[in-house]
Amino acid sequence: MDRLSALLSHFSVSAGLFHSGGYCGVQVIGDVGNDGHLHFLKQGRLELWLPGQGRQVFDQPSLLFFPRPLSHRFQATEADGTELVCASLQFDGGVNNPISRALPDFLQLPLADMPGIQPSLQLLFDEAFQRYCGRLAVLNRLFEVLVIQILRHLMANQSMSTGLLSGLADPQLAPVLTSMHEQPAEAWTLERLARLAGMSRASFARHFHERVGMTVGDYLLSWRVALAQQKLRQGRPMKLVSGEVGYDSPSALARAFRRQTGHSPSDWLKSHLDLTKAVPA
Incomplete structure (x- = not known):
């Protein structure tokens, strides 16, 4: 019995890389379009601002996951040494996708708490910070794989108290x-x-x-x-x-x-x- 494949065979997810490398400045993300977003903070310090929630500060490698469109603002200075890898996510069916609907508006987890994704994550970082031939295609596929592994992690740890997962x-x-x-x-x-x-x-x-x-x-x-x-x-x-x-x-x-x-x-x-x-x- 494969709990996720039956879902993903009907409602897939695709990813599109839009940032990899050092990050410095202020950027608003998710204020237009219908995409979700997945960010991996590799190192450094990052400030996140969410509407009505004020500022959150991340200073350890972290996953920042927005399954549905949600405006958010990143801020970092050159002294923060921030390195990010970011992708937009398109869930088949948009807001009606059962997988994205089953997730919270925003999910953040320290990468150290997710040992199961470390091999894929290391490959993602290797591809993101090098200039290999075909890196964009590889990175987009890796983001898709990582979404599935995140779902596995949430189910294995029974992180969701109610809902589909x-x-x-x-x-x-x-x-x-x-x-x-x-x-x-x-x-x-x-x-x-x-x-x-x-x-x-x-x-x-x-x-x-x-x-x-x-x-x-x-x-x-x-x-x-x-x-x-x-x-x-x-x-x-x-x-x-x-x-x-x-x-x-x-x-x-x-x-x-x-x-x-x-x-x-x-x-x-x-x-x-x-x-x-x-x-x-």
């Missing part, structure tokens, strides 16, 4: 969530899912809500609609999409879609396409 870290809920992710068209019932968890229906429903933060039915609805949104963005017709995500007819999917989003599939798709055109490249 909390559920995937739970030994009883992980097979349930993975099965729903891998087989969204299956006729799932509370009884079938409870059997997968090895629990009674009442205990399973209560435990799922405590760990994931929503009912089993609401989670299955949100997952199916997120998949439907992805397929509609790809230009697939409603008639095919409805069956692929577990609904008997386009009208049944449309009802579920409206319940989840407040919009019909056609209205949602039009607004999504209009927004895509409006966002600068």
